[in-house]
Amino acid sequence: MVCLYRDNAKMTHHIPVLQDDMVNAVMTDPDGTYLDATFGRGGHARALLRQLSPKATLLVLDRDPDAYRVAIDLSREDSRVHPRRGVFSEINSILSSNRCVGLSGLMMDIGVSSPQLDDPARGFSFMRSGPLDMRMDPESGESAASWLNRVDLADLIKVLRELGDEKNARSIAKSIVNERPLSTTAELVSAINSAGSRRDPRKHSATRVFQAVRMHVNDELVELKRGIEAGFHRLADGGRIGVLTFHSIEHSVVRQKFRSLVRPELPRRLPVRGTSLGRATYVVKAKRPDAAETNKNPRSRGALLQVVERIE
Numbered sequence: 001m002v003c004l005y006r007d008n009a010k011m012t013h014h015i016p017v018l019q020d021d022m023v024n025a026v027m028t029d030p031d032g033t034y035l036d037a038t039f040g041r042g043g044h045a046r047a048l049l050r051q052l053s054p055k056a057t058l059l060v061l062d063r064d065p066d067a068y069r070v071a072i073d074l075s076r077e078d079s080r081v082h083p084r085r086g087v088f089s090e091i092n093s094i095l096s097s098n099r100c101v102g103l104s105g106l107m108m109d110i111g112v113s114s115p116q117l118d119d120p121a122r123g124f125s126f127m128r129s130g131p132l133d134m135r136m137d138p139e140s141g142e143s144a145a146s147w148l149n150r151v152d153l154a155d156l157i158k159v160l161r162e163l164g165d166e167k168n169a170r171s172i173a174k175s176i177v178n179e180r181p182l183s184t185t186a187e188l189v190s191a192i193n194s195a196g197s198r199r200d201p202r203k204h205s206a207t208r209v210f211q212a213v214r215m216h217v218n219d220e221l222v223e224l225k226r227g228i229e230a231g232f233h234r235l236a237d238g239g240r241i242g243v244l245t246f247h248s249i250e251h252s253v254v255r256q257k258f259r260s261l262v263r264p265e266l267p268r269r270l271p272v273r274g275t276s277l278g279r280a281t282y283v284v285k286a287k288r289p290d291a292a293e294t295n296k297n298p299r300s301r302g303a304l305l306q307v308v309e310r311i312e
């Protein structure tokens with residue numbers, strides 16, 4: 001989800017999570033075509049480029065306008081880089097319009113980046129107040145404020161439970177509804193606190209609610225599923241997809257998707273021979289950062305890397 005870097009001007013400090021594990025696992029052909037579907041500030045992309053030959057191609061995708069600008073800058077320095085602005089669910093059309101036949105590898109590093117999280121103007125932060133936005137692409141979709149100010153109580157409770165695993169979903173949702181209209185992140189924090197729910201001492205009271213609202217506003221689980229489906233089917237034989245996730249809800253979406261690719265459920269009594277079903281094998285089933293990495297980069301805590309390879 002989160003990578004540690006500061007975004008003065010373009011990029012100063014950056015610690016991509018499980019960088020070598022991700023890059024080593026998806027690198028299958030130094031001359032190949034790759035997609036980094038979550039460019040961010042390009043930490044994983046740059047590490048991959050260092051392992052690729054001058055003949056390779058690296059498409060990089062992000063829905064965030066600031067990330068896209070950094071990708072454009074990188075493409076001016078390195079002609080192997082081809083930036084695209086869009087979302088995972090557009091991977092098929094993006095690859096088709098670039099006439100990409102088979103990907104050698106695909107990286108997805110899910111969630112928000114530190115520049116998004118740390119800039120109060122983007123509305124992801126419960127530490128510093130800003131407009132209640134939370135869109136990774138502020139030019140499309142509905143802001144968090146707009147959704148929170150119109151959603152009905154039952155739907156809000158469902159989102160807080162399903163996407164935030166929030167045990168106090170009902171009381172927090174009631175408090176949000178009572179305190180509407182909300183327009184800043186501080187007002188949302190205040191509504192959460194006035195629910196007076198029992199606190200988890202290891203987490204800020206707003207962590208789970210902000211996660212749930214952000215995931216809803218950006219349709220993150222649907223995007224994740226569509227991205228894996230589209231990406232996997234665009235892999236060449238032997239190509240690999242690596243997905244880095246940061247909390248249990250995302251981990252299990254990827255685990256289930258990968259399991260269904262490794263052991264697809266075939267329709268009963270249908271002849272299997274001759275079908276073109278993509279099949280996968282595990283390359284990395286579950287890799288977590290070690291203590292050295294989590295000490296150096298506390299935001300890597302909770303990260304999980306899963307990688308599969310396409311086999312015919």
Ligand SMILES: C[S@@+](CC[C@H](N)C(=O)[O-])C[C@H]1O[C@@H](n2cnc3c(N)ncnc32)[C@H](O)[C@@H]1O
Pocket residue numbers: 001002003016017037038039040041042043044045061062063064067086087088089109110111112113136223224
């Ligand atoms: C955790 S950051 C990636 C950081 C990157 N790996 C690096 O090393 O700098 C995730 C990035 O993915 C982007 N993103 C998240 N969901 C997306 C989606 N569905 N489509 C396109 N980009 C997405 C976010 O805007 C963010 O910039």
